Amino acid sequence: MRHFGFFDKSQTKSLFHRTPREIGVDSPAPLLAAALGATLYCPGDRPKIAKDVVKQAGRGCISMVLCLEDSIADSAVPAAEINVGEALKTLHRISVEKRNTELPLLFVRVRSAEQMLRVAELAGEGLALLSGFVVPKFENENGYAEAFFDALHEIQRRCGHDGSNGGTRLRLMPILESPVMIHSETRASALVSIRDVMHRNRDDVLAVRIGATDLASAFGLRRSRDLTVYDVKVVSEVISDIVNVLGRRDDAFVITGTVWEHYETERLLRPQLRLTPFVEANEKELRQKLLLGGLDGLIREISLDQANGLLGKTVIHPTHVPVVHAMSVVSHEEYLDATAVLSDVGGGASASPYGNKMNEVKPHLAWAQKTMLRADAFGVASEKTTFVDLLDASMR
Secondary structure: OOOOOOOOHHHHHHHEEEOOOOOOOOOOHHHHHHHOOEEEEEEOOOOOHHHHHHHHHHOOOOEEEEEOOOOOOHHHHHHHHHHHHHHHHHHHHHHHHOOOOOOOEEEEEOOOHHHHHHHHHHHHHHHHHEEEEEEOOOOOOOOHHHHHHHHHHHHHHHHOOEOHHHOOEOEEEEEEOOHHHHOHHHHHHHHHHHHHHHHHOHHHEOOEEEOHHHHHHOOOOOOOOOOOHHHOHHHHHHHHHHHHHHOOOOOOOOEOEEEEOOOOOOOOOOOOOOOHHHHHOOOHHHHHHHHHOOOHHHHHHHHHHHHOOOOOEEEOOOOHHHHHHHHHOEOHHHHHHHHHHHHOOOOOEEEOOOOOOEEEHHHHHHHHHHHHHHHHHHOEEOOOOOHHHHHHHHHO
């Protein structure tokens, strides 16, 4: 599948200068990581997971996590494990019987390394559809991280999902949210240790996720929908340190944005979504719809995510998916800037193609490379297309 694959040909032609690439479980890891987009969480005890997965894929969801951790009660775990295993088997049957059925990249969020092994066993042939496992409270103390990699390697050996011979490779997505990483006195050493263990297993790490809910809970905090995670300073400081250690240009991991946990509620503060872009696009009704759904805060947070080096986002409601994806498309201006930087192998500085900024080749090279990867994943908007146009087309 590919992002915005539900657009018809005329929409695609008018909205995109360059269309997104096709994505599959066997796509190159850098493309998969960049293309995760809005990763939608689904509790593992939902009664009709397979049906929900197919439904959300049809609406443009590219990645989903079937959660066996905090989203379900402790007493529900054994039944949820069986439920997730049966759902993966059902989805595998659907993919075989209806080959044109598109499915998202699927991950299972587990509580322990032992649970990974159980889920792999319960999934049976459905394991072929799985892209990997999400590991909560990831840290490298007392062999905790190594145990998950050991379990992954055991599953890879047992089931052949190690990427050999052109096959699929199961990977991990660690969530950084443990106390040793939250607390300032242990954070630096914890992050360095996490970086070391992930580099030792680099081919097995798809992307790094940040657990904002646990980060905030360590201080008894919870942000409202009128504030972004960057307004909660003790949390934003952790995000900054994560990017500092894991997002360096020479060995960067894709780091995804924190969860957005709000949907339609009563407002407290003034809306944050500027009117001008919607007036220019003749879409004032869309703006009102976003405000009523509490999505203006999400839009602002995505902008700040991207400014701080994060790509993609954890979401808990289907209405969040098109917002994240529309905001992830590379603008025509960004694309021309990145092309200019990458084509000037001699270095130096010059005016941008739009004539409104300076492009300096060496300092902007890493940015240009990341921009082109995002262009592969989400496409490039046409010259006159804004995120408002993409969002309007996605939400119809």
